[in-house]
Every structure is written in C-alpha cells, then in structure tokens.
Amino acid sequence: MKSESKSQHIGSVMHHELKQTLGTWQLWGIAVGLVISGEYFGWSYGWASAGTLGFIVTAIFVAAMYTTFIFSFTELTTSIPHAGGPFAYARQAFGSTGGYLAGAATLVEFVFAPPAIALAIGAYLHVQFPDLEPKHAAMGAYLVFMALNIVGVQIAAAFELLVTLLAIFELLVFMGVVSPGFRWSNFTMGGWSGANSFSMGSFHGMFAAIPFAIWFFLAIEGVAMAAEEAKNPRRSIPIAYITGILTLVVLALGVMVFAGAAGDWTKLSNINDPLPQAMKFIVGEHSGWMHMLVWLGLFGLVASFHGIILGYSRQIFALARAGYLPEWLSTVHPRFKTPHRAILAGGVVGIAAIYSDELIQFGGQTLTANIVTMSVFGAIVMYIISMMSLFKLRRTAPDMERPFRAPLFPVFPAFALVAAVICLATMVYFNLLVAIVFAIFLALGYVYFLLTRHQRDAAPADVLLEE
Template structure:
C-alpha cells in the first residue's frame, strides 16, 4: 500500500448502551461458572467474605480506571496508559499482563461452553465443542464491530434474564441453613483454620468480575468515549455486583453446595437439586445458560484482538497483527492469532493440569495473574500521570482520590502475593513467560510503526 494512502482504521461507532453491553457481557460468564471453585477451599461463608473484598477492590478500581480510559481513549488500554507513564518497559509489562488475561480467559470459557453442551449431548466431546465456539465467534468478530457489539448487547440481555430466571426458580427451595452448613472451609463456625482457604479462593472471586476493564480496548471505537465510557463502566460494575451476590447466595442455598464446587456447570446442577433432572426449567437453563458464556467469550475475543492489534501497532508484536481489514475495519489477523493460542490451551492438559487443580482452574488462575498485574501497573500509572501530567485533560476524575486508587492498588498487591503463595507453579509459568517475552522484546523491538494516533483514532 502506498505510504501516502490512508490506512484502514477502526470504526468509531459504538454507543453508550453497546459499551454497557460489552462491559457486562465481558464478565457475565463469571456468574455462570468458575467462581464455585472458590467454595472448594473457602466454603460458602468464607468465600462470601473473599468475594466482598474483591468486589470492593473492583469498585474502587473501576472508578479509578475510568479516569485513564477517558483521558487516553486508545485500543491498547492499559498498555498505552503504562507506556505513557513509565515508557516502553512499563508498556510491555501492562501489555503482556493484559494479553495473558484476555488470551487465557476465552479457553476457560470455551471449555465451560463444551461442558454445558455435554449436559444436553453426552456424546459430544467438550473440547471439540470449544473449538467450534472459537471458529464461530472469531468469524463474528471479524465481520465488523457494529455486528459484534449489537450481538453482544442482545446476548448479554438474554444472559441477565436467564440469571434472574435461575434465582426465581431456585428461590422456593432456598435455605440459609443449606448455604451456611460447613460454610467455613467445611466447618459450621468460623475459626482461624478457615483463613488460608479464604485467601486461596481469591482467583475465583476475581473471576466474578474479571475482564470488565476490557471496555477500555473498545475506546477507539466509541462515538463519544469521554461521556459514554464512565456511564458504561459504572452501570456495568453495579449490574455485576447485584448479579454476583444473587447467583452465589441462591446457588449455595439450594441444597448440598459441596456438589457444586469443582465443576464447570454449577447453575444447572443447583437447579437440578430443586426441580429434578427432567424439568423443563433445567433444560431451559442449560440452553439459555450458554448465552452468558457466549456473551463473555465473544466479548473477550473482541478485547484480546484489540490488545494484540495495539501491541503490534506499537512495535511489540509482528506488524501483520496490526493490519485492519480494508472492508470490514476489524483487526482480523489479531483475532485469529489469539484464537490459535486459546485453542492450543484447550488441548494443553500436560501443561496446565498440575498442582492438584483441573485444567480449567489453572487456566482461570493464569488469566487472573495477568489481570492482577495489569491492575497494579494501571493504578501506578494513574498516580504517575497525576504527577507528571497534571494538565492532562481528564473528562472523568477518580472520586476520593487518592483513596480509591490507593485501595485498589493495595488490594491488588495483596491478591498477587496471595496467588503466588497458593499457586507457585502457575506463578512460575506466568512470570517465566513474561521474562522470556521481555528479553525477546528488547532484542527484536522495532521502531513503533503507529505512534501516529491519527491513523487509528480519527
């Protein structure tokens, strides 16, 4: 292509409602599965405390993160904030962490999609179903951001409706005694012996809210990011807080909650305790429950593709990955690259099945490591930019500064240290890949091809 010819750019077409749909849709699969693994170590009551702490961390983080997103509406999101605050090395750390978060979350969700389908079709291999999900939703993401975002909004609304149906159906059988029985790591009352399990459950509480920050990666494609992103973020986190509390309480109170830990489909199994295996409600939940998983799966593919696109545009990944399709205006090669890694993870039992955890649990933990490191670097970037660029235009300013970002930063550090202690093998893999990537980056980094934001933001 002639250098004087404008290169294809991302479309600026997303509305506030679509951004809210992306914010909730990115996360809503966390209401359907993943969190119940936390019950295995903490019990229902212990995990309730862990989840409350994580919810407070996310609330303060989102209110603070929104300042960065509206000030620097860039497809790279955290990568660009940290690069601006701390230079190329800071950008690398945030970019690597965000990439791990968004590339490793989809295979975990895809495996859950396979598990849900396997309930209806026992002969269907869940892993093959997961690969099929990748093929369908990578194609949908490549088709165009308006198509992808509209689909995300519709499927998110259906997923929310289904969670409300679940709560309504199991409500008649709800018992607080069921929820509290053995709720402190197998004991009926609190003791200090329950505390280690509460810390060990942190990654699964984070799964309730993981990836909401992915809206930042759609900022370049928003019609009015300075107005719509704060609304989408704040409404999104409030929506998710209500849904997370409702799902956890009603599922735990439906019967023997120990049968719901360490499985990929806790909601259908919880409903089965109330309505039986042959109920039409159960079959409806299995089918519509897929909508929640699909909403997050589809939305995170959008997120990882924009992160890969932005890193490639900045010279940190091969330049082919920042190409935008000339007709569809989507980063098609970035979509496909993330999918290849995710599909490889689905079949990586030998790599990720260790430490007594399932394949899904370890993939979830790997994704959470990326998220927590990104949160730390992002909050550090906020403090740095407040000092180094006090005159930057900030359409939204973090409330109760510096207390909100300071709490989010401190809580994220606590989460990281705890996760390293309880997941040393996954931590070693995460940090080992990070160091290897950094060495490669320093040896092979090229001059940024698109530090000219006009080509992508216009």
C-alpha cells in the same frame, strides 16, 4: 516529496485505524458480557476452601477492589481512549518498558481466558450431545465467534448486547425458580469451613478462594480496548463501566446466595455447573426449568467468550501498531474495518491451549484451572500497573484533560492498588508453579521487546498516543 511523504503517512495511519460505531448501550453490553460467564461457573470452588460465609467475605473484598478499580480506571480510559487500554496508560506514564509490562500482562489475561470459557461451552454441549468431543466443540466455538468478530464490530457488539441481556434474564429466572426453597440456614450451615477435607480453616481458606472471587469480575476492564470504536468515549465509557460493575456485583451476590440457600451447598462446591445442580434441589432433575437453564446457560458463556475475543484482538492490534508485536498483526480489514489478523492470531494461541493438556496440566490442577489461573495472574499484574500509572500521571501530567476524575482520590485507587497486591501475593503463594510459568512468559517477552526496538522506531505515528 514532502506532499508524497505526508500522504503516505496519512495512508499508513488510516491502514491502522478503527471505525467509531459503538454507543453506550453496546459498551454496557460488552462490559457485562465480558464477565457474566463468571456468574455461571468457577465461583463455587471458593466454597470448597472458605465455606459459604468465608467466601462471602472474600467476594465482598474482591468486589470492593473491582469497584474502586473501575472508578479509578475510568479516569485513564476517558483521558486516553486508546485500543491498547492498560498498555497505552502505562506507556504514557512509564515509557516503553512500562507499556511492555502492562501490554504483556493484559495479553496473557485476554488470550488465556477464552480457552477456559470455550472448554466450558464444549462441556455444556457434550452434556446435550454425548458423541460431541468437548475440545472439538470448543474449537468450533472459536471458529464461529472469530468469524463474527471479523465481519464488523457493530454486528459483534449488537450480538454481544443480545446474549448479555438473555444471560441476565436467565440468572434472574434462576433466582426466581429457587426462591421458594430459600432457607438462610442452608447457606450458613458450616459456612465458615470449606467443603474440602484438606481445608485449613476459614482465614486460610478465604485467601485461597481469592482467584474464584476474581472470576466473578475478571475482564470487565476490556471495555477500555473498545475505546477507539466508541462514538463518544468520554461520556459513554464512564456510564458503561459504572453501571456494568454495579450490575455484576448485584448479580454475583444474588446468584451465590440463592444457590447456597437452595439446599446442601457442599454438593455444589466442586462442580462446573452449580446453577443447574442447585435448581435440582427445588424442581427435580426432569423439570422443564432444568432444560431451559442448561440451554440458556450457553448464553452467559457465549457472551463472555465473544466479548473477550474482541478484547484480545484490540490488545494485539494496539501492541502491533506500536511496534511491540509484528506490524502485520495491526492490519485492519479493508472492508469490515476490524483487526482480522489479530483476531485470528489470538484464536490460534487459544486453540493450541485447548489441545495442550500435557503442557498446561501440571501442579495437580486441571487444564481449565491452570488456564484460568494464568489469566488471573495477567489481570492482577495489569491492575497494579494501571493504578500506578494513574498516580504517576496525576503527578507528571496534571494538565491532562480528564473528562472523568476518580472519586475520593487518592483513597479509591490506593485501595484498589493495595488489594491487588494482596491478591497477587496470595496467588503466588497458592499457585507457585503457574506463577513461575507466568514469570517465564514475561521474561521471554521482554527479551523479544529488547531485540525489536527497531520495530517501535519504524511504527507509524500514533495520533492518540505519542511516546
């Protein structure tokens, strides 16, 4: 009987085990690819409230938060290389309830970001094919990239690396094409006042612009959710994270400065395609460069969309494996060794969000804006819990193996924590209705958490993380 029980346990673990196939370059591709769509759209709305110079201050503050966060977060990722990422760290530090809060926040971030990007993909395709309904195109993008994620993480990661490199190449081409028209005076003209008529001054505007600066870097932490599939996570993940955040900071500041210096930046501050419109200042509307930028712009969107599907599926998989979600969501495909049910479940929620205008379009904001804001709320709450977990584990588990230790501890994680709290307070102030909806999501999830303790008790033993 003992032998039979042991074999059943091993079979259960294998049934919920991911395959280790990812190398350093692939992890770097995931890190940058998860985020790079933020360089293509979304950020220029920050100019509307803060102006170019005011938004530079906001962007530098947020970049500092992300840089210190990633250097600190990497300690957690390498110490606990778990597909649950922040959920696993908080569970180790604060128990089941902490795990729930971090897992739920991460799930909101990664499930709500893809529909916003899918809608942007649909909008790009609609420009080229006017008869194509953007929402239908967005749903088509879900179907294609869910299928690609299901057939194997190695194929998915190779594709992610390819489109990420193409997206970076396009951003460099953009900066090169507009550089002949670069005028610093264009960028600084009216740079401390927003383009919106309701702008209330630069200081107020800089705080209002925080979500758009966060969009530059949102979701880079998703590499943590590929940790169980990394060949050597204790070495490859620090390299991927650090080089990834440095790549993104350089690209974000470069794209923003070159776009603003190309012409009248106020014409770029309330649109979804600032890069093509900035290029028009230099090459005109019918240039071949314009057509190239519009088509290649899809690579940046696809890289982030595809990468975040990988991220949300691993979060759903890890939560289900630990009994926080229904167990059947943690099943790994017998042939492809990917969490296919988790991939499909997140896609169903995302597609429903795309077609839920009446439910999500409230507070005077567009559907996309509210989806993005909801995703940012999840991210900020997760950042706060993760940094708290780092401090707690340093105190309660001093002997834990830490292949990478946060530099300048406790300064780096403390700065990341305080900055995240400032961002959260600002988000609540400027987006109260979305904050209330986010809080309702967490409350309903917590009721489910309390009612399903038996699922966690019956969950298979987690060989990477014991509660």
